[in-house]
Amino acid sequence: MKTVTLNDGTAIPAFGLGTWKSPKDAVYEAVKTALKVGYQHVDAAWIYQNEQEVGRGIGEAIGSGVINREDLFVTSKLWNSFHAPEDVEKGCKETLTALGLDYVDLYLMHWPVAFKPGTLGPKPEDLVPLSEIPFSATYEAMLALKEKGLVKSAGVSNFSVSKLKKLIEETGVVPAMNQVELHPYNPQNELLAYCRAQGIGVTAYSPLGSGDRPESMKLKDEPPLLENETVNAIAAEEGISPAQLLIAWAMDRGTVVIPKSTNAGRIAENFSAASHSLSERARTSLDNIDIQYRYVSPDSWFISGVTYEGESFWD
């Protein structure tokens, strides 16, 4: 399996199983199936509310000799309600207990926004101003988890260039990873170039366009990525499926990619895309798809004057 080396020397498998939106009953089987097929990387998060089932799948795969813990890379994420520095370890330990693990390989700050303890959001009254809990204070508390051996590497998610700059300036530490929404409709070329220059690894979430998001998160008439004409035409030319093409494109760009599936056939299909080498024509065609669309955009969390003063969240 291709790996990406992080700035702390850790090698992360460039392909992993996404578990956002995976129902509890299905994700246990999905994780077991994936690890049997050869996946070595599982991406989880406290807020997905399925870490216990993810952990059960991992535990069973390890217990039955399918994979060793050392050969498996597990990522999880600190939820927004644990941003107060004194709550960070609690958030991490809840994840470790649910997953049944002593450590995670990579621990990310899920969003650069803080919620009141015990809240899931996204109600405006759950938001905590950045002036009260700056994300750099949260990140420093996450770094202490490394010292304690609870996490091997630390990073962030959903950080823009300006927020990464601020984090680096305030903590003096360059995060190992930034996990963001990345696909041909939201290629984030500038962010990718900045992360490359800084040695920050990038993970692409929603690489297939996350068509299984709850209806409440969808706009009417949103463009389904897997139905895009160019994606379908180029996939046919390459002799692979549209999903496989999107995965191969993400890996070709040097990003880590974490497609979600709970279907055994598609779990295997996605895995085989990781060894597909993209033709120049496919790369250029996908690079040049001229549609901009962000599928995950919780703009209601980023209220000017509450969480952020006079700046747009994605800037």
Ligand code: A2P
């Ligand atoms: P399923 O879990 O039933 O396979 P994303 O990773 O961008 O969040 O996208 C996840 C969505 O893409 C889910 O609806 C998932 O459905 C679907 N999906 C995953 N793999 C494939 C595939 N190979 N072909 C078509 N759809 C896929």
